[in-house]
Amino acid sequence: MYERKIPEMLDCGLAVAIKVVGGKWKAWIIDCIKRDIRRPSAIHREMHEVDSRIINLHLKELEEYRIIEKKVYAEVPARVEYWFTEVGKSILPVINILEEWGNEHKEYIYRNNAE
């Protein structure tokens, strides 16, 4: 694991919120789980652009924040599912608002990048 050299700012609510949703693929992963795609392998099939290693890292991070929790079934082949915690559920509407804002304004924001 990477060990941070500069301490983070944990006091600001905004920084915390962005930490939770702000990774490159975390929002997409959260969206998968929201759509009942719960197993690591299924998430990976859904997000085939992304290496499964990356997905694992993000899942682990979200689990550390206790946004999601892992359920392990004693089956073969191994079966793992991720479910939102209560706090995890509470962030879903926040994400929706972010997404709405982004969809409404993305052409505006990136008008210049179009060359």
Added chain:
Amino acid sequence: MYERKIPEMLDCGLAVAIKVVGGKWKAWIIDCIKRDIRRPSAIHREMHEVDSRIINLHLKELEEYRIIEKKVYAEVPARVEYWFTEVGKSILPVINILEEWGNEHKEYIYRNNAE
């Protein structure tokens, strides 16, 4: 300027929104402007932890997204002010929601990091 090697995903609204508010100090800068701290030097005095170079870079980025716009006054010493555009204003309530969520849950999220 740094030239990206991997193209970004501009299609997802969430990615766009996070791009706009998700830099390390952008939210703080936006908060300054919201509190009528509009001049680069004043923002820098407010955010004395952060090098002015960094603040400039973020301001420039926000300006490229047209979240803020620069007004240059023909005074001496030079006077520059940043103001929100209409779209810039529209993101403020979104940021408030993020911040509220973060403040409400930060102890929960970082309970483990406390060692």
Added chain:
DNA sequence: ATACATAGGGATAAATTTTTCCCCTTACCC
């Protein structure tokens, strides 16, 4: 002449996040 405040940026380094590559385990199927 020296110092200060303002705004701004080049060059480079450091820190952090993301990616790639390859490995391990269990158990089933052919």
Added chain:
DNA sequence: GGGTAAGGGGAAAAATTTATCCCTATGTAT
């Protein structure tokens, strides 16, 4: 044995963001 599918992670490289250092310029004040 060799192949599949599941979950998982070490090590190192690459990509990206953030930080540090030092310079430019203008005009004003001491």
